[in-house]
Structure formats: structure tokens, C-alpha cells
Amino acid sequence: MVVRNEPRKGGRIVIVSLFGKKQRTAGEIVAAARDSQKITGTELISELFPDFMEMHGDRLNDDDPSIIGGLAHFAGQAVTVLVIDKGLSAKDRIAKHFGSPAPAAYRKSLRLIKQAEKFNRPVLAFVNTAGAYPAASAEEQGQGEAIARNLLEIAGVRVPILTIIYGEGGSGGALALACGDQVWMTENSMYSVLSPEGFASILWKDASKAAEAAEVMQLTPEALLKANVIEGIIPEPSAHKRFCRNLAQVIQPELEKLTQLPAEELLAQRHARFRKF
């Protein structure tokens, strides 16, 4: 792995690792972000953590498996883990609605984040979703309210929250777990207000212009790093083990920095992170 750490304003770090690779189009990055060979959430958990116990339920009346939540150790420290997972088997993928969380999943995630705050555990969130589940049932269960509550409450949570987008970062459904202290993207990932297809069909009444839309939307990791939306880019080799080693190499020092901050300063930085837009 070619990694060069470059100090930037505000002490943040960028990993520049993509030299020697040919420039890809935004359309190609979208395809790579959606690739079926992409690591799954469950595999990511078993590679990154020596121990993990899944915790279920929103404590209202539901449990949605599209977000896996639980407790684990990371570099010797207790952490809360949240992973949006698209699933592997057909049955699994259907149960997880292909990685589109229903309101219960966001409510479970907030419950676990609040619990992390109570026991002073940092939160690691991994995002790969085309967007929040767009179903009639999700509407009636208050999809908008569930996301809104995450955004509101997470703004005040007194433990570090670090997010990695490792595939699709689809709109509010991704933001609900990417509104903490740092957001990193893997090389083959995207983050956008809407899918390029949706964007093209709304603005140009033509979903087939998705590739063009992808170019305009600035959804690639490089464009988002330049726009200060994310903290950095993590190289993503096709071998999942190596990829997870890269993730750990970024998470460990960043988490260490964040956990050293007094809560007031952490919250002030989190606020400033979004205030600038």
C-alpha cells in the first residue's frame, strides 16, 4: 500500500495513494461502488474485529437487519459498530432490502449510539446503501422522522463517531450514519444526494443519462475530498483482507486522536464540520 500522510489545515490527514492508477470516469467509480464482488458487511466485521456481538432491535417494536449493530474490540478498545449491509445470499439480501435501511434500522442505530455515549465507547459506522428503504411501509413507520432524529441527536452525542463509506453513500439514508466527526471513503465508493439515475431522470427527464449525471454531481471520493465533504480516501485492493488492513490503518490513529479530545471540543469540531457548508 502506498500511503503518504500529508498534514492539512485543521490537522486533518489525507491519504494520497492513488498515483500510478489511471484516472477513472465518475461512471466507472459508480459501477465499482456497486460491484457485486464488494466486501459484505458481515465479512468486514469478521475481518476487522477479534470479537463481535450483534445487538438487535429498536426497543419500539421492530428489528431491521439492513444495519448490523453491536459491540466489539478494536485495537484493544471497546467500540460500538454499525454496518449497513447489502447481504450475501438471495434470502439475506431480500431481508436487508439490498442494504436500504427501514426506519427501525435507524432507530436501532441511534439506540446503540446513545448506549455508546453512556459507556464512553467510540462509534464506528460503515455505510453502503443506495438510500433509505423507499417503501410504503417505511413511509408509514416514519422514515423521515427516523433520519431526522438521527441527525438531531447525533449532533449532541459526546463520543467520537467515525464513518467509512465503503460502497454507495445514498443521500439521507447514508447521512444518517455519516453525520459524526469524520467521514472517509474507500477508493471504490460514491456519496451523493441521489443516484445518478434519479438525478438524470429528475433534471433531464432521462434516466439513461446517468453517466453524464455522475460527472456533474461530484460524487467521487476525489471530488468530495476536494470539496471538504470527507476527511480522506482509503485504497481498496480487491483482496478483502488487504482492504480491511487498510481500513484498520486509517481507523486506529484517527480514533486515537478523536478519543483524546475533550467532549466539548469534539462537539464544537463536529458542529464546525457541517457549519462550513
Add this chain to the structure above:
Amino acid sequence: MQLFDELKTLGQKHIKANKQAQQNLPSGVWLACPKCQQSVYHKDLGRYFTCPNCDYGFRIASRDRVEWLTDSFTEMDQDIETADPLDFPDYGKKIAAAKRKTDLNDSILTGVAKIGSQEFCLGIMDPNFIMGSMGTVTGEKVTRLFEYATEHQQAVVLFTASGGARMQEGIFSLMQMSKVSSAVKAHSQAGLFYLSVITDPTTGGVTASFAMQGDIILSEPHALIGFAGKRVIEQTMHQKIPENLQDADNILQHGFIDAIVKRPDEKATIEWLLEMNQGKAGELSS
């Protein structure tokens, strides 16, 4: 079940017939209520522009609402301009046209308002400004409104109306959801009251942020309230969704809003709620 299905199709035929009828009507004189499908003589909509049959509040300009809602209003932040962060083709022209149409700098009007003796911060989204979509200026104005209110120890009342994120501003539009939420949180932590009033239609990123973050959430009758668009749900899920799925009545029944208030009652209701919610934790209001 069969009867139920027939009733549904009947309802849809009725809607189609009415849409046709609407097109044949001389414009500006007769309107079809988009919610109950009744034809309404425009003068019968009255001062509040509501359907005499079902109380639906037709979409109105922010500046018109200020007129009947407040006793005084001082506008703020009317000069902020979008930086067009995606350098999006023809966006400048679109903004210019929307500005002319609404006499606003973006999709929300903000300022300090008075109803009776109650002074508070007021924001009113305008569905006529690029469908009330949330751009960077919208988010900045809402954020500044909450910041001003926090600094001056005032309540915030927000009328929402939005087609969702402003596509032409891409990810920067999405970031507004978090920026605003952070300001709402600070306002709430200062013990101050936030009242959100949802008007037709409120969807997408606005529903998934400040519309649903009020201490109290009201809605106008038959406002459409949702996260995902109806077309998106139907196309992704291949599922025909019931007409009333995102109607305020159904949202009330599912527990996501406190009450539905008719437009003519809004002024008195807001004044009363502002008075009811000015106490601070730990103090017994006298």
C-alpha cells in the same frame, strides 16, 4: 375485498375525470381541489386560500402567508446568494427566474415576527421557488434563523414546504440537513421552543431533517408529508401505493405529528403554543 378494489378504481376514475374537467375550466375562475377533487369557485377559497369542502390549504407564497399570520415581520438574510457549487448548467438562470417569481432570494423567507405580544423567529418555505427545494442558501437561512433565536432566547416557528434536496447543488444540498440539525440541537439544548408547521407538500431532505425535529409538529389539512416520492416507491417497489399514504391524516394516525390545524386557526394556535412553551426546565412558570 373485491368491493374495496372496485371502490379504489372508482376513486381513480373520478380523479381522472376531474383532472380533465380542470383543464376545460376557464383559468383563474374555477379550480379543482387537488385533494377532494371538488370544483371550487376561486373567490370561495377566501383570504386563506383553502378548500371550502375539505379545508386543504392551497400552495401559497411565503409573503402572502406573512400578511395574515403575523402582526409584524422584519425580514433577515434576504441578500445571501448561492455560490452554484456544482457550476451547474443554466442554474443561474433558473435561480433568477425563481427570484422574480417569488420576490425571495431562495426557497425560504426568514425573519423576526410578532403575533400579539409574542416575538419569535419565523421561517416560511415557498413552494414556488424551485418547488421549495433545499439549496445551500435555504439551509444557511434556516441555520442563521436558529442561531439568531438561540442568541436572542427566542422560539422558532417554521412552515415547511419542499420537494426535497436541490438537485443542482448536489452533495452540498445534502450537507444542509446536518448543518441545520446541528443548529436545531443547539437551540433545543438552550431550552428553547421549536414549532414546525408542515404544509403541502413536504418531502425528502426537509422531512428527514427540520420538519420532523420540532418540539411540537403541526400540519395543515391534507398536506402531503413523506420521505420518498410516490413515483420512486412505485418504481422501486413495483407497488401501487394508496392515495392517502402520505396525507397528513394518515401521518397523524401513525403518530408522527401532534395535530392538524386549519389555516384560519393557525395564528391563534401559534400564539397560544408560544405562550405555553416559554418555560425553562427547573423553573416553575408563574
